[in-house]
Amino acid sequence: MPLSPAGQREHLHTRNVQCQGFRRPDGLWEIEGRIVDVKTYAFDNEWRGRVEAGTPVHEMWIRLTVDDTLTIRAVEAKTDHSPYRICGDIAPAFQKLVGLRMVPGFTVKTRELLGGTEGCTHLVELLGPVATTAFQTIHSRRERQKRAAADPAAAKKRPRIIDTCHALAADGEVVKRFWPDFYTGPK
Numbered sequence: 001m002p003l004s005p006a007g008q009r010e011h012l013h014t015r016n017v018q019c020q021g022f023r024r025p026d027g028l029w030e031i032e033g034r035i036v037d038v039k040t041y042a043f044d045n046e047w048r049g050r051v052e053a054g055t056p057v058h059e060m061w062i063r064l065t066v067d068d069t070l071t072i073r074a075v076e077a078k079t080d081h082s083p084y085r086i087c088g089d090i091a092p093a094f095q096k097l098v099g100l101r102m103v104p105g106f107t108v109k110t111r112e113l114l115g116g117t118e119g120c121t122h123l124v125e126l127l128g129p130v131a132t133t134a135f136q137t138i139h140s141r142r143e144r145q146k147r148a149a150a151d152p153a154a155a156k157k158r159p160r161i162i163d164t165c166h167a168l169a170a171d172g173e174v175v176k177r178f179w180p181d182f183y184t185g186p187k
Contacts, residue, residue, distance in 0.1 A: 014038050019129050021137025024065075028073060029138055032063045033130040035122050036081075047085045056081040060122050062094065066134055070102040077123055090120050102131040158182050 015037050022030045037058040045051050059081040065074035075097050079088035096113045100106065107128060114124050139161075162170050162182055169175065171185030 019133035029066050031134045033126045035126045072097050
């Protein structure tokens with residue numbers, strides 16, 4: 001169900017974020033993210049000249065190659081459109097991500113390494129949805145593999161996804177249904 005009808009307003013800006021996850025034949029994973037900002041009006045830019053309505057103000061990409069433990073093995077970052085000529089020059093700094101794991105604390109660590117003048121605000125922001133996409137891509141595959149292996153130790157371990165959002169609260173109906181051993185609500 002969409003949002004309620006909006007009042008009178010003028011559309012000025014659109015940001016699109018797209019992320020995709022891929023499995024490679026060598027067992028690694030590639031997670032790609034793209035961010036595109038466009039304006040509904042034309043404006044002048046000192047570096048680019050006239051930027052017409054609908055032309056990207058920002059268009060940036062990042063590809064992370066990760067292993068099954070969500071450890072980043074390789075990074076590629078690219079800027080196709082930006083408001084300043086030098087924006088894309090920071091792309092090599094994103095190599096600092098190699099070796100990091102996309103686990104709790106990842107966002108804080110990326111901001112430590114690439115925040116402020118050490119990185120690109122837009123690419124750093126894109127890392128959040130990319131990390132979520134990595135988890136969504138890899139987690140379901142790993143869960144299917146665990147079930148197929150019927151690993152009794154894995155069945156006794158509390159799933160890390162519990163308590164990560166409202167729907168997955170330890171005392172909620174979803175956990176009660178799918179992980180009753182870890183349910184903490186009323187019996």
